[in-house]
Amino acid sequence: MPQLAYVDGRMVPLRDAMIHVEDRGLQFADSLYEVCAILNGRLLDWPGHLARLRRGLAALFIDFPMSDAALGIVARRLLAVNGQREGLLYLQLTRGSARRDHGFPTTPSPSLIMTVRRFDFAQRVRQQATGVSVVTVNDMRWRRVDLKTTGLLANVLAKQDARAAGAFEAWLVAEDGTLREGSSTNAWIVKDGRLLTHPLSESILPGIARSALIDLARGAQIAVDERPFSLAEALAADEALLTSTTAPLLPVVRIDGQAIGTGTPGPVAARLAPLVWDEIERQTGWRA
Template sequence: MGRIAYVNGRYVPHDRAQVHIEDRGYQFADGVYEVIAVHKGMLVDADPHLDRLDRSLRELRIDQPMSRRALMAVIRELLRRNGIRQGIVYMQVTRGVARRDHPFPKVSVPALVMTASRKPPPDLSVLETGKKAVTVPDIRWGRCDIKTVGLLPNVLAKQHARTSGAYEAWMVDAQGNVTEGSSTNAWIVTREGQLVTRPTGNEILSGITRASVMDLVKREGIDFVERPFTAEEAKQAREAFITSATSYVLPIVQIDDAVIGNGKPGTIARTLLQAYLAHMEGAGASR
């Protein structure tokens, strides 16, 4: 059986799923999205993801497409129909269909689409090798805290990383500070052994995996601070890594031409990855 998608109240074959040409998400990027990891048939950090979806909708003044309970029922049914045990659920809510005009329509019905796909967990051999990141100017708008579908700057950054032979692009603001990765949050461990990540604000997305890892940092008793850090400081760090729902905790061993530490994943990244894997099996999992 082929993949099944959910489109505005109907479960349909993935290859025949359609939205209207005047959906405002298509024409204006007037919509938001969330991605939830599925691990062994369980949703990872589902409530925090849906809380962030609610916040994004409020910030753009888009109505809820349905209740939390109904949304969870759709997610579970979509996973069942697709037989997903390991993968992701993608959900997108737009302001809906209206005549093309910049102001909000006087009347609109939010459009909800959802897909589920298989995706293997990250290869843990990365703990022996790590990944490379490159830096790019951050050219995004001023409300990166809203998880909108307007991702063209992120796409360009990620493509630059790929063509540069890197896994991720770290975006750098006008002050020379790292904001975040094109689809991840960025972390470093200073030469003195302090873990650092940028504080949340309008400049970055408040990552759900980031928040879970911060809880694990506190539990592990790791010296930690939230503050901006420059790309140059990152290149001189003892360790660097990224976090996201699909990358988990992934070590970065090179930024541009600079080798990080001894060129191998560090102990803090290793510790936090193992702690996060346990979190996925326990407190972070929900049906």
């Protein structure tokens, strides 16, 4: 049975899944996407992903006729037909195809594509024991990175810098020295037992895993400050962490080659990690 993708109302073999050459997602990155974890055949935090997508659609004035319920049915059907129990759902919604012109088409017809692929979440549990390293790069992105658009070239180049340096992630630093987030993850530090992460604004993505960790930490009486912090503060922090759908919680033990704290995963990360995986188990029944 070949892998199937969803393209505008049809389930088609992945190798035949095509969009038009004049699709505005391709030509202008005029499109939004979501990546959602599939664990034990269930979608993690699906309502949060839908809400972020809806907010993006409103901000970009994309009028998409499918209801949340219908999107959920399609997504779950795609998992089922592919027998995908542990992996990632990728969803992309574009303004559709039209003769190339920067202005919106007069009668846009948005396109929706979804794919699934396998992803090994248990490796993230194992990586918690050692932690990961990050490098820093200048944040070269546009000013509305709170919208999850496919305009990811600056993120792509940043991630490639990380790969070239043998690091897991690149952290993006603004001109004033503020550390914003990673190329595909949110960034955190721990100082004197308090968690710090950049506040929601137009200059970071409102990560679903970020929001989950804030709730879990506060529920466990760990103070969370949503305030900007600098690279200098991060280098002097007791611990650092990153979060995302594909890395629900990973300790960061090195930034630009410099050890953070003891250079090993710290006690706050060790307290938070089981809370994160317990919440994942509560929602999906998945256990590493």
